[in-house]
Amino acid sequence: MTHPRTVLLGVERLGEIGAFVKEMDFNPLSVNFTFAIQVMSGMKKSNWERKMKVFERLGWSEEDFLSAFKVQPKCMLVSEEKIVKPSILAKCPNLLLYSLEKRTIPRCLLLRILIKKGLIKEEPGLFWMLNICEKQFLEKTLIKYQTLFLKY
Template sequence: MLRILMRNPKRFKESVERVKRIGFNPQKTNFLEATYVMASTATETWKHKMEVYKRCGWSEEEVLAAFRRFPKCMSRSENKILPVTDLLVQKMGFDPSALMKRPQIFSFILKKRIIPRCSVYQALLSKGLVNKKLGMAQMLEVPEKVFPSEVCQLPQRGRC
């Protein structure tokens, strides 16, 4: 963050103002993260990423709401956004608006986390060990360290 401030104080100030206009509270920690993302993203790159999210079916307001929840979603590349969206929305039937309510999912590694967990979810669903109430998003968000024990205990806990 300090590097961005030192490199171009004017750009940093503009980023702070834009982040405030988007609705971030300067008293909250995510304000710093949002300012960093905004300051380190060129205007044209920001517009391009906004267009990528719009091509996936989201409005500008939905994208900004996702940015307010998880600022790093705007630091993800098109090569990250499109495959994750394609898998979750097109192939897995994930609700697009629900995905934008959990934008941190775009930070997960597709081949190491998202695809394997989607496979586990489908297997559990097909065996009747989990129903759609659990939600695939919850399975994606469970931390790596506890995922195996959480998934193995689902039937015993009655969370299925």
Template sequence: MGFDPSKLVFTLAVLVRSGQSKSGWEKKVSVYKRWGWSDEEILAAFKRNPWCMMTSENKIMAGMDFLVNNMGCESSYVAKHPILLFLSLEKRLIPRASILEFLQSNNLIDEKPNLVTLFKYSEKSFLHKFVDGFDEAPQLLKIYREKLNRSK
């Protein structure tokens, strides 16, 4: 599959691949293909982060739906950044997307930040960069907490 056996990701890939039945693997491939991923994109995503083949089909579908249909990501972007599919939709993606939407709709930021960076920030770093520095911080924090509380 093109892995370097001396790298840790090789061991992870072996564990992931051996931990799934052939039909389980094929179901995941089928889900990704429904989103337009080619065999090459699936393999590349697996090589970047083998856990993308351990994520449940429901989580893949929900994550792809949100990222493609709500965030405007290209499906191929998610294939290049499969880490996005592991992050909690309710506890991370939706609350942070609501802050981004507020900032953009109120012209408080000039351009859309890199989504991988936005979603991977620790909560402290995210709040510092996207909430605390704005005059609207109390309103932003309220929006953020409301979205987080809905996930509980």
């Protein structure tokens, strides 16, 4: 169990959260329904509303927000500083979960080197570059062009 505090909620509070999540049209049999309940149970209503307002200030409609929350309920757990370009996040809310220092910046730097050296003709899309797993990313970039990197 990753969130034992959910079990410790009172029956009434858990029922309120379940009803609220169900109103958002989550499938009660899906894993995201469970994640949504976990997120909601670990967050005060005031924090929820504050984060919703951050998304609204960025131009998100309620529909955009609910769409992102349905795809990735944990997007509400990230800090306000990680909430950036709304059009990108609405399409792929998982981007909020990635570390800038450990994933985004290193991958961008590596791809920039490969593009400058002419090894990659087309710049890959942001979603592809950040969403593929570490093993696939390394196979398609670093391992594929390892002889170039061994020279330096």
